[in-house]
Amino acid sequence: xxxxxxxxxxxxxxxxxxxxxxxxxxxxxxxxxxxxxxxxxxxxxxxxxxxxxxxxxxxxxxxxxxxxxxxxxxxxxxxxxxxxxxxxxxxxxxxxxxxxxxxxxxxxxxxxxxxxxxxxxxxxxxxxxxxxxxxxxxxxxxxxxxxxxxxxxxxxxxxxxxxxxxxxxxxxxxxxxxxxxxxxxxxxxxxxxxxxxxxxxxxxxxxxxxxxxxxxxxxx
Amino acid sequence: xxxxxxxxxxxxxxxxxxxxxxxxxxxxxxxxxxxxxxxxxxxxxxxxxxxxxxxxxxxxxxxxxxxxxxxxxxxxxxxxxxxxxxxxxxxxxxxxxxxxxxxxxxxxxxxxxxxxxxxxxxxxxxxxxxxxxxxxxxxxxxxxxxxxxxxxxxxxxxxxxxxxxxxxxxxxxxxxxxxxxxxxxxxxxxxxxxxxxxxxxxxxxxxxxxxxxxxxx
Numbered sequence: 001x002x003x004x005x006x007x008x009x010x011x012x013x014x015x016x017x018x019x020x021x022x023x024x025x026x027x028x029x030x031x032x033x034x035x036x037x038x039x040x041x042x043x044x045x046x047x048x049x050x051x052x053x054x055x056x057x058x059x060x061x062x063x064x065x066x067x068x069x070x071x072x073x074x075x076x077x078x079x080x081x082x083x084x085x086x087x088x089x090x091x092x093x094x095x096x097x098x099x100x101x102x103x104x105x106x107x108x109x110x111x112x113x114x115x116x117x118x119x120x121x122x123x124x125x126x127x128x129x130x131x132x133x134x135x136x137x138x139x140x141x142x143x144x145x146x147x148x149x150x151x152x153x154x155x156x157x158x159x160x161x162x163x164x165x166x167x168x169x170x171x172x173x174x175x176x177x178x179x180x181x182x183x184x185x186x187x188x189x190x191x192x193x194x195x196x197x198x199x200x201x202x203x204x205x206x207x208x209x210x211x212x213x214x215x216x217x218x219x220x
Numbered sequence: 221x222x223x224x225x226x227x228x229x230x231x232x233x234x235x236x237x238x239x240x241x242x243x244x245x246x247x248x249x250x251x252x253x254x255x256x257x258x259x260x261x262x263x264x265x266x267x268x269x270x271x272x273x274x275x276x277x278x279x280x281x282x283x284x285x286x287x288x289x290x291x292x293x294x295x296x297x298x299x300x301x302x303x304x305x306x307x308x309x310x311x312x313x314x315x316x317x318x319x320x321x322x323x324x325x326x327x328x329x330x331x332x333x334x335x336x337x338x339x340x341x342x343x344x345x346x347x348x349x350x351x352x353x354x355x356x357x358x359x360x361x362x363x364x365x366x367x368x369x370x371x372x373x374x375x376x377x378x379x380x381x382x383x384x385x386x387x388x389x390x391x392x393x394x395x396x397x398x399x400x401x402x403x404x405x406x407x408x409x410x411x412x413x414x415x416x417x418x419x420x421x422x423x424x425x426x427x428x429x430x431x432x433x434x435x436x437x
Contacts, residue, residue: 049235050237050238050240051237052235052236052237053235054232054233054235057231057232057235058228058229058232061228061231061232062225062228065224065228080221083221083223083224084221086224087222087224087227090224090227090228090231091227091231092374092375094231094234094235095371095374096305096371096374096375097238098238098239098240098241098371099240099241099303099304099305099371100240101240101241101243101304102240104306105306108306109304109305109306112305112306112375113305113375116305116374116375116376117374
């Protein structure tokens with residue numbers, strides 16, 4: 001946890017959103033200026049946020065998030081882990097925002113919280129990695145049939161076989177309207193049946209399908 | 221998982237005005253004032269030890285009591301300083317000199333206590349009475365400092381708990397040496413630092429849940 005101030009310095013410059021990339025002899029002083037400007041901005045935003053200014057708070061959180069991400073990247077590799085750590089720091093910042101003293105710079109306050117929370121996140125990850133195995137797609141999922149979605153393929157086969165068993169008129173009605181997705185008018189034109197006859201055939205087909213599938217269910 | 225921009229929006233929506241903490245020195249002073257009130261209350265109900273006047277004339281006793289009181293005050297200041305995220309860790313060293321002096325007088329106190337009491341040792345009754353007073357002083361002080369520093373649970377509870385435990389021990393030991401002939405320094409230190417260690421240990425094992433009943437949410 002012993003993050004010294006030299007580690008904090010470069011991190012703070014990450015939030016440079018103005019696109020000021022100074023070069024050569026001016027880079028050091030320009031970088032320092034940008035950092036100071038950001039720190040002052042953050043300090044002012046935080047002081048206002050403590051007073052309930054939501055806009056200032058939003059600007060503060062949006063501008064510190066990239067900086068926190070740059071800190072988290074040093075400790076985590078997965079994108080989800082990095083975001084997890086950033087969100088943990090943001091939540092902590094929110095919870096203990098009353099402990100910030102606007103007379104002092106915001107940067108060290110935030111960095112100390114971030115370092116602490118990132119270390120805690122790493123410990124938590126270490127613990128869960130020691131106990132848990134990540135769930136891969138090729139692993140058996142759960143015993144409950146509903147969780148094994150691949151079974152749906154055979155469900156589809158069962159349904160198609162049941163449709164085949166229907167009388168021809170009902171079978172056509174179901175295939176055109178329920179499986180093919182045609183409207184009543186389109187199905188009527190395609191099959192040469194009247195709309196009324198199609199309605200009746202569909203209704204009867206669904207009734208028969210229910211019956212067939214129920215018998216199959218009991219049989220298995 | 222909620223995305224970071226969504227989280228920021230929900231935090232912004234929840235951004236009620238907050239009351240800033242008072243400066244750490246002021247808060248330490250407040251806690252010490254509370255400690256003084258507890259000790260004064262106990263002195264009024266319990267009574268001071270009969271030989272206090274004579275003991276106050278002896279320099280080892282005075283040195284010990286002054287060192288323990290100073291340790292308590294400095295440890296309390298250090299605990300409140302360390303509880304803030306941006307304060308230096310060097311505050312841990314603040315009570316060290318006073319603690320060194322206090323600890324150096326413990327040996328002497330135990331030795332003289334042993335010689336005075338004799339080979340039979342200390343009678344059980346005294347020890348239990350002493351322990352009861354110790355708990356009576358320590359419990360409210362520990363509870364008060366725990367509530368005042370609850371936000372530290374999210375940061376570095378171990379250091380703050382050790383400093384808080386030391387502050388409570390030192391105040392309790394100072395008070396006990398005013399009330400009892402038995403030198404209770406070791407007992408006070410073991411009890412309070414033991415409690416601090418249990419809390420920190422539980423926090424380590426169970427995470428923030430230990431502090432969740434007082435922690436800010």
